[in-house]
Amino acid sequence: IIPVYPQTAELTKIGLNSKGIRRLTSFIFEHLSDRWTDPLPEPERENLSLCPLGDAVRKLHYPETREEIEVGRRRMAFDELLLLQYLVYRNKGKKDATVKKHSYAAPGDKVSAFAEGLTFQLTQDQRQVASEIFTDLRKTRPMSRLLHGEVGSGKTVVAMLAAVYAAENNLQVAFMAPTEILVEQHFRNWQKPLARVGIQAALLTSSLRAAKRREVAERIAAGEVTVAFGTHALIYDYVSFQRLGLVIIDEQHRFGVEQRGRLYAKGEDPDLLVMTATPIPRTLALTLYGDLDISTIRTLPPGRQPVRTVWRTEDKAAKVYRYVHDEVKRGGQAYMIYPLIEKSDYLDLQNVEEAFDTLTRGVFHDLRVGLVHGRMKAKERDAVLTAFREGKVDILLSTTVIEVGIDNPNATLLVIQHAERFGLAQLHQLRGRVGRGEKPATVIALAYQPISEVARKRLEYFAAHRDGFEIAEADLELRGPGEMFGVRQSGAPELRLARLGKD
Known part of the structure; x- marks a missing residue:
């Protein structure tokens, strides 16, 4: 098994293409490997069935077998998580040692x-x-x-x-x-x-x-x-x-x-x-x-209705729009969520401004349709949201700007355009916009080709599961912690080898 290293034009210029880096790492393992110091004491290492640090690095660069790669990764993942836990608990220790100036009496x-x-x-x-x-x-x-x-x-x-x-x-x-x-x-x-x-x-x-x-x-x-x-x-x-x-x-x-x-x-x-x-x-x-x-x-307030969730492919879009039209005629209100505000030169995706023009001239010509996105002036946006809450707008076309916190108990239908592009947790969060009143609600996730295997799995899981805690665990498995919560944003070191869901 030969290691292939990532390379850039700058590195290649100075002779550090993959082959050049291989020469360097070979030299290090041949002449300097006796200088590795392992911070983990031997008894603990053996107790945890972990290999020495020097062996782990060698196995990741020059494994004899595929199995050795996992042995090396497991040891390095342990070191990453150990550092993370140390930083977290050091932070907690500092907080616990602080004495605040203010105090609270019993609730009055x-x-x-x-x-x-x-x-x-x-x-x-x-x-x-x-x-x-x-x-x-x-x-x-x-x-x-x-x-x-x-x-x-x-x-x-x-x-x-x-x-x-x-x-x-x-x-x-x-x-x-x-x-x-x-x-x-x-x-x-x-x-x-x-x-x-x-x-x-x-x-x-x-x-x-x-x-x-x-x-x-x-x-x-x-x-x-x-x-x-x-x-x-x-x-x-x-x-x-x-x-x-x-x-x-x-x-x-x-x-x-x-x-x-x-x-x-x-x-x-x-x-x-x-x-x-x-x-x-x-x-x-x-x-x-x-x-x-x-x-x-964990529990939802009483009276919340379970939300029926289905996913469909783009060839069913016309049928979905007719269903939205009929739902509004039955007295419901609907959200339609789009990934983009306007047409993009780089992404071939549905956008909310074009959809507003097309749908208001076509299938929704006899309905009251509102448009909301992040670039609108606050006053304009508030007027549309207020009209939607008061039942003066039947269908709200929006970007994910309404992802959290918008509360309209009469909204019974949510259509998510390009659902294949959203993470599980975000899909579940969008689903939370409906089912807040007495009426049963439906979510339709509309996916466009090409749909990757991971996206298909995600959509199937989304349609089959309602529990946010289960969804969060599945999202972690499918996407990893960095993408889910922005590990670097939280001030924690980036995890390169550890997998939080498994390690």
Whole structure:
């Protein structure tokens, strides 16, 4: 077996093509292999059935058999995971040794009044997780907690209970979400319930006029605003808090380490609650998020309807459009999701602007169709989303900008164009847009040729499974952790040989 090394034009120029690199590695193994130092003590190595480090590197470069490659990979994977765990637990040790300046009394009247004012009953899981968070907040070290759960399981209300508890203890709260659509919806949903218990909330996003942004920032700095909802606009230098005690980050994997750190630095060791829209596989949670305490919501609120899911190929598109038309005539509303905003010179994919023109002139000519994408002005976009929520728009054509947080209980149908291009977790997250009301809902994943074997498997799994936790594990198997959650984004070292699902 001869190793073939990746090569670039620059390397080849200086004689380091694959053959040149082979000469170098051969020389190293021949003359320098006795200098390998193995950090793993021999008893532990034998106990774990791992080969010495020097042998592992040699087996990866010059294996005698295919089996030897796996023996070498397994040892190197162990070293990668050992380093990752060390970094994670060192981080946790630092956090646990910190003593925060603020403290919490037992939950009082505001928390009770807020919970009693909700228009729905909390599930057992929600009550349990709220209790875990409250207990954590009362500790002397800052809370570092990850809240994850099934799509649509009601994580935000639990985060808002934590926000009310912080406000009750004269602390400010920063609630950061990745998109304006999502954070505007959070603000719209919670501004009045918070005001009812005497808590002032404000919204800060980049699309606000400069004067309005300044005014909101001044009120936050003066302590007049207790709960500040915002996008990454919250991390800008002109925003400061009088007494930031709790940082809540929604969709946390969409923010870089630096962005999260800059918001956190606006307080003195504030408590931290991070949320993800879809469940995280257990293996990933323990390795990448081992420095966080983890709370899980598994159950959905009562009354949620199961969502029927099917996948079809593009030759059935006309039939699917007729089905959408009939569903609207029966009183439902539909989402249609597209991968692109406009026609691309590089990708031969359906795009939302062209589809809007074609469908409104064709099969949907007698229906009210709305269009939403990330490049629209916030005011325009909000007007379309409000019309859709109020039933004044029958079909919403959109990019994945509506992937999280959009809530319309009357939406009964979701069509995903080019479903073969989406990951399992993202497909499941999109599915969470329907089935939020009393009516049964359907998701149709429309795939276009060529459909790879992995894409076919993914679509079959998506159609057959509803459980977000199972889907997260399958997504990890199919795509690997780096692509799923952006390992480099999370500040962890890149895993080159370790496979989290298997190792």
